[in-house]
Amino acid sequence: MICNSNFNNYQNRQTPSFSGKSFVQMNCLGEKYLVPRKVADVRRSVKCAFAKDKFVEERISVANAVNVENNLFLGIAHLFEGIKEVSLVAIGKFNNKGKRISNPVKQHVEFNKIDFSLLKVEMEKNFEVAKSNPVKFTQKMPKRGETVYIVGYHMNFKGPKAIPVKYEGFVSSKNGGISCKANCIKVESDFLKDKVNPHGLSGAAVVNKDGELVGVLTVAGFHRKNKLSNGNFYGISVL
Template sequence: MINNITFNNYQNRQNPSFLGKSFVQMKLFDETFLVPKAVEKIRRSVKFSFAEDANNTYCSNAVCMKDNIFLGISHFWKHFKKIEELSIGKINKGKGNQSSCSVNAVSKHRKNNNWDLGIFNVEIPKKWQIAKSSPVKLADRLPSTGEDIYIVAYHPDLTGPKVIPAKYTGSCKPSLFVDEEFGASSSYFQINSDILKNNLNTEGLSGCAIVNKKGELIGIQGKGTVNSSTNMSTGNLFGISIDTVKRYLKEVNISI
């Protein structure tokens, strides 16, 4: 029975009786927690983006803004030189370290390194609509300090898009953690996720959606910190604020 489940401390504990209409039970790293249904649905708005060269595959996330237009982070694109090298779609993790990807080609992209954001258009043939997604809704404001928020993302070490509970910590200065090339002009905020601490290298989360409990986008994941001895997350991540996202969308003439 659901009443016998012990829910974790990664978010405010919810009464299990809320399950059904308002919440969905989810599990990650052997921890069980409740997620608002509005947040769970955002998994349809996030896709995996990756570029390949002769030696490596570079992975990131992208969030659907409208139709076949996705928002990602600019620093991911420094790994490739030709637009033909970039794809977007789903990653399906198999047995062992084997993974398979179902993809659509990117036909055009624009990026702004100062804000560390980029827009790309995806070709979606009628019989191959891997990247077809639900557009995300933009939040009107940032959360209050300590408020529950959620990371919605793909990661190479996880199966399918995941919802990761976190807490909003507050705004922060980008000069503390960004370089001069990427994101120096963006507004950032900090979040903390206990469930990620020592469980995952957060590098693959870049470009993913950070949403409030209503499932509204409050920012795009830009940076994360790792423990130098374990190469795993410290639990601290930095998102590019929704204010910066809106300014960038206006710059590239995309109305949501």
């Protein structure tokens, strides 16, 4: 991770790799650092997914969803847990005033065995809130210890962010008491550890340095006492 002072030093060198074309400065949780531009661009592929309970008006589940093709999004099935009957599923974002704006999901299919869901969005021509750039899928998994990135929305972020994490590879379907249903991968984040409650990051994209989708976050570890992240995140591999 590169702090603000290092960022300025790199900029002053005027080297091609840090000329501003290959890397983007990110500002998150009071920290400034650089991420590859291809990773930063994935923010255009991620939106918020909303599910509203028909019987409990104030119950609205919020997660992330990744655009994979035109108006088709890949999300997580547990978005619908605890909801008796879904009255609304939508894809969108929060505006500057914290108000939810979204396009309705025309059709959604849940794959509960692997905690995936596919969401097909219906967008009006003059109100394309969910319009996104489809993400590219990786053809090979990262090496253990390699830096990858979580890209998504969280209530403590101002807009979608890209967070550097360390790839730890495939793990058992049950690891440390955390259930991960299939093709489970683990990433570790010192950046988010003890800083945020990981609730709400589900569905965020996990991408490599080229911005290619490696997996989707599904569960995260946290301290029972204060509910803050313990730095361990688990996702479902796309391979």
